[in-house]
Amino acid sequence: MAYWMQGILSFAAAAGFGIIFNAPRKLLFYCGIVGMTGWLVYSYIDDLSNDPAKSSFAGAFTVAFVAHLMAKRFKMPMIIFSVAGIIPLVPGGSAYNAMRNVIEKNYTVAMEYASVALIISGSIAMGLVFAEIITQLLVKVVGRLKVKP
Amino acid sequence: MTQDFELAVECCLLAGRLMMESGAETYRAEDTMDRMAISQHLTQSQSFVTPTGIIFSGSNSLPTRLVRISNRSTDLERIALVNNVSRKLVNKDITLEEAYSELVSIENEHKTIPLWIQIVAASIASASFLLLYGGTFKDVPTALIAGGVGFSISTLLEMKTRVKFFAEFLAALCICLIAIFSVTWGLGSDVDRIIIGSVMPLVPGLLITNAVRDLMAGHFVSGVSKGAEAFLTAFAIGAGVALGLSF
Numbered sequence: 001m002a003y004w005m006q007g008i009l010s011f012a013a014a015a016g017f018g019i020i021f022n023a024p025r026k027l028l029f030y031c032g033i034v035g036m037t038g039w040l041v042y043s044y045i046d047d048l049s050n051d052p053a054k055s056s057f058a059g060a061f062t063v064a065f066v067a068h069l070m071a072k073r074f075k076m077p078m079i080i081f082s083v084a085g086i087i088p089l090v091p092g093g094s095a096y097n098a099m100r101n102v103i104e105k106n107y108t109v110a111m112e113y114a115s116v117a118l119i120i121s122g123s124i125a126m127g128l129v130f131a132e133i134i135t136q137l138l139v140k141v142v143g144r145l146k147v148k149p
Numbered sequence: 150m151t152q153d154f155e156l157a158v159e160c161c162l163l164a165g166r167l168m169m170e171s172g173a174e175t176y177r178a179e180d181t182m183d184r185m186a187i188s189q190h191l192t193q194s195q196s197f198v199t200p201t202g203i204i205f206s207g208s209n210s211l212p213t214r215l216v217r218i219s220n221r222s223t224d225l226e227r228i229a230l231v232n233n234v235s236r237k238l239v240n241k242d243i244t245l246e247e248a249y250s251e252l253v254s255i256e257n258e259h260k261t262i263p264l265w266i267q268i269v270a271a272s273i274a275s276a277s278f279l280l281l282y283g284g285t286f287k288d289v290p291t292a293l294i295a296g297g298v299g300f301s302i303s304t305l306l307e308m309k310t311r312v313k314f315f316a317e318f319l320a321a322l323c324i325c326l327i328a329i330f331s332v333t334w335g336l337g338s339d340v341d342r343i344i345i346g347s348v349m350p351l352v353p354g355l356l357i358t359n360a361v362r363d364l365m366a367g368h369f370v371s372g373v374s375k376g377a378e379a380f381l382t383a384f385a386i387g388a389g390v391a392l393g394l395s396f
Contacts, residue, residue: 017354080228
């Protein structure tokens with residue numbers, strides 16, 4: 001699918017989740033933007049590397065990083081922006097396939113899908129952690145630069 | 150002067166409770182309470198927040214208070230409002246009494262987005278996910294209906310019964326049945342993608358992010374319990390889908 005189409009769809013999905021989670025109405029547009037950037041990075045890295053763990057890490061990192069920037073800009077809690085953006089990255093497909101194969105009694109295939117889902121969830125968590133630490137370091141460095149001169 | 154401190158403790162507790170009820174991270178609730186307490190000269194305050202209760206002690210001489218958090222929902226706007234009040238209080242833009250009355254009015258008067266708009270949003274999100282995961286335009290109407298129905302079932306049942314796992318389980322089951330029937334009647338083409346797309350509004354996204362962030366901040370009790378809640382919710386969805394598929 002073309003990237004502009006994916007952009008529109010992921011924007012709609014993230015903004016929709018903003019409404020479901022009752023985000024402040026003024027910020028719905030920015031929730032959508034966060035979700036869109038996250039998904040586009042995820043999709044681009046996925047095309048390049050074809051490895052769901054890498055692309056989920058990159059997507060989650062982008063979502064959390066952009067959400068931190070927005071949180072600083074609007075002086076709002078960071079989760080308002082990140083929650084809607086994380087959801088498209090959740091490994092719904094692999095979890096579903098794992099469940100489906102359990103029902104069809106293909107337990108080995110089910111285990112394969114389940115471990116993929118587990119690895120993807122782990123890389124999403126790692127992406128969140130890395131973005132958090134890097135923004136904390138950035139804030140410290142920028143603060144020091146501002147104080148010095 | 151003692152009167153003043155009591156109101157300050159009350160104000161901190163109310164802010165913390167509102168934040169936890171709307172689904173804020175544990176460390177944010179603790180941080181907010183501590184900042185508010187310090188701005189009211191309660192420099193020795195200690196707070197311990199878990200997803201189900203708050204223990205807060207203002208100072209050595211004041212009694213320690215315990216507040217139970219019975220119902221938790223997701224309401225990002227309320228988190229933002231409480232955050233705003235605490236920011237204003239810490240910057241001395243408003244007095245303690247004004248802050249307390251603002252918090253009380255947030256608790257009583259704050260309105261969420263109407264349910265039907267949320268349902269429409271859930272349908273649109275489901276259809277978008279269907280297309281993002283490689284579905285065809287033929288399946289869009291089914292995903293719209295299944296997503297909306299699933300989301301409304303889970304929300305309404307959760308309001309009525311307060312058993313979240315059962316609500317999610319039934320919603321996933323209904324989504325699965327709608328998808329299967331639409332494909333048998335020739336209205337849709339791909340059962341798998343319809344189900345994956347429509348189940349997305351039920352995914353516990355807030356719990357996942359909060360669990361990770363709480364674990365990072367060193368709040369192991371709440372991090373692990375939120376992680377367990379997210380896992381159980383995901384398991385309920387999976388079991389619902391599995392039951393539907395096995396027919």
